[in-house]
Amino acid sequence: MIPLVLVIDDDVTLNRLMVGQLNRMGHAATGVHSWAAAQAYLQQHDPHLVLLDCQLPDARGRDILPQLVGDCPVIIITAYGSVKEAVGAMQAGAAEYLLKPVNLDELQLVIHKVLDAHSMKQEFLYLKEQVQKRKSFMIGQSPALKEVENMIDAVAPSMMTVLIQGESGVGKELVAREIHERSQVASRSFVALDCCTMQENLFESELFGHEKGAFTGADRQKKGLIESAEGGTLFLDEIGEITPAIQAKLLRILETGRFRRLGGTRDLSANVRVVAATNRDLLAMSQEGTFRADLFYRLNGFTIYVPPLRQRRDDIPALVKHFINNHDFSRRVNKHLSEEALAKLVAYPWPGNIRELKNMVERAIILSGDTARILPGHIMLSDGVVSTTAAKPASKGVSLDFEQIPTLDDLEKHYLHLLLDKFNGHRGKVARTLGISERNVYRLLKKYEFMEV
Ligand SMILES: Nc1ncnc2c1ncn2[C@@H]1O[C@H](COP(=O)(O)OP(=O)(O)OP(=O)(O)O)[C@@H](O)[C@H]1O
Numbered sequence: 001m002i003p004l005v006l007v008i009d010d011d012v013t014l015n016r017l018m019v020g021q022l023n024r025m026g027h028a029a030t031g032v033h034s035w036a037a038a039q040a041y042l043q044q045h046d047p048h049l050v051l052l053d054c055q056l057p058d059a060r061g062r063d064i065l066p067q068l069v070g071d072c073p074v075i076i077i078t079a080y081g082s083v084k085e086a087v088g089a090m091q092a093g094a095a096e097y098l099l100k101p102v103n104l105d106e107l108q109l110v111i112h113k114v115l116d117a118h119s120m121k122q123e124f125l126y127l128k129e130q131v132q133k134r135k136s137f138m139i140g141q142s143p144a145l146k147e148v149e150n151m152i153d154a155v156a157p158s159m160m161t162v163l164i165q166g167e168s169g170v171g172k173e174l175v176a177r178e179i180h181e182r183s184q185v186a187s188r189s190f191v192a193l194d195c196c197t198m199q200e201n202l203f204e205s206e207l208f209g210h211e212k213g214a215f216t217g218a219d220r221q222k223k224g225l226i227e228s229a230e231g232g233t234l235f236l237d238e239i240g241e242i243t244p245a246i247q248a249k250l251l252r253i254l255e256t257g258r259f260r261r262l263g264g265t266r267d268l269s270a271n272v273r274v275v276a277a278t279n280r281d282l283l284a285m286s287q288e289g290t291f292r293a294d295l296f297y298r299l300n301g302f303t304i305y306v307p308p309l310r311q312r313r314d315d316i317p318a319l320v321k322h323f324i325n326n327h328d329f330s331r332r333v334n335k336h337l338s339e340e341a342l343a344k345l346v347a348y349p350w351p352g353n354i355r356e357l358k359n360m361v362e363r364a365i366i367l368s369g370d371t372a373r374i375l376p377g378h379i380m381l382s383d384g385v386v387s388t389t390a391a392k393p394a395s396k397g398v399s400l401d402f403e404q405i406p407t408l409d410d411l412e413k414h415y416l417h418l419l420l421d422k423f424n425g426h427r428g429k430v431a432r433t434l435g436i437s438e439r440n441v442y443r444l445l446k447k448y449e450f451m452e453v
Pocket residue numbers: 137138139140166167168169170171172173174175237277278279319322354355358422
């Protein structure tokens with residue numbers, strides 16, 4: 001498509017020069033010398049770009065600009081010495097400005113830049129719209145999941161705080177994203193913070209931000225995630241892990257909408273919707289005194305419980321199909337599950353829930369090689385590891401059960417397996433939990449020949 005360009009300039013010579021240059025660049029340019037002539041042109045055409053002289057005989061550029069900028073990018077041409085006018089035009093929405101006398105090389109550069117930026121913006125807006133229009137990412141038709149969907153629909157349009165409860169890997173973060181996507185603030189940011197992976201100070205500065213000099217190394221002011229989520233949704237994952245000091249600050253945000261950056265003396269307002277998730281029993285924790293009861297009641301105003309996969313086995317076939325279809329390699333070889341393999345999956349208790357199912361499907365795809373059919377032999381369910389934290393959400397510790405007395409290597413291997421499942425294969429989080437470097441985690445992955453390596 002050849003871009004249409006309209007040049008509105010009463011300087012006849014400059015106008016002709018610019019039109020000539022634009023046509024040589026492969027555009028279809030038309031020159032007019034007044035606003036009246038431009039209006040006549042605009043009634044018949046939709047140009048992709050307008051070059052507009054600030055001083056026309058029958059109108060001033062800054063009065064016309066608002067009528068043009070909504071439809072296409074506008075480059076202002078202004079007399080040398082009227083930079084102030086050019087700045088005003090930029091503030092009113094002009095894409096760029098050129099000073100007279102116009103240098104034709106510069107004209108070419110600026111036009112390329114403006115058209116490229118405009119097409120990128122159009123593409124971005126298109127993609128954003130597509131993403132917003134997209135249907136739910138939540139797969140499954142079971143009555144239990146439908147109930148969760150109904151709860152999401154009910155609460156999403158309000159700005160109410162929501163608590164999502166459920167075992168690890170059931171899809172709590174997905175539910176939080178759905179609440180955001182179906183809310184009135186869907187076009188604003190969704191900011192997620194995992195409360196269990198950071199030390200208290202780091203976490204505080206990440207969430208609330210800090211002022212310059214708040215602590216050693218704070219050499220400049222930094223905004224926190226609360227400010228990044230301004231007008232949108234702040235998702236606090238693993239809320240049961242936050243310390244009492246942070247619990248108090250979070251309570252203040254929920255009660256008053258106010259907070260301070262670390263080292264700050266000024267209150268700032270937090271205009272965010274808070275959605276929190278946990279696999280712990282917050283009620284029991286608040287009764288034991290490890291989680292503030294007042295914060296629990298604030299969060300608990302609207303709770304969505306996401307049931308474990310073993311209570312909605314009907315969803316397994318659709319989930320497996322979804323994970324296979326979303327795997328590049330399996331799409332190429334048209335992978336599918338044999339009936340026996342599916343039966344094996346449906347019978348399994350899934351202590352690691354949908355995350356475990358997803359990892360298992362990905363492993364089975366690799367193990368089945370070039371054959372299209374995934375057979376029961378390609379499905380490796382956890383061998384020997386009978387229970388994990390996932391099966392005991394209220395417990396803070398970890399239990400590994402073995403059929404025989406394990407060696408040190410068995411313990412290491414199974415604990416690594418458990419952490420990989422818990423953190424969805426995230427090596428950084430595994431390393432932080434084990435207190436070793438990521439390089440060492442990588443070494444262990446190789447040692448035990450995990451498929452993720
Ligand atoms: N209904 C679903 N449809 C499709 N994918 C799902 C569904 N539920 C969960 N998943 C996928 O399963 C994985 C785990 O989900 P998610 O991270 O939301 O679980 P979680 O409950 O937040 O886990 P954790 O407690 O460990 O933070 C993700 O890859 C997610 O996309």
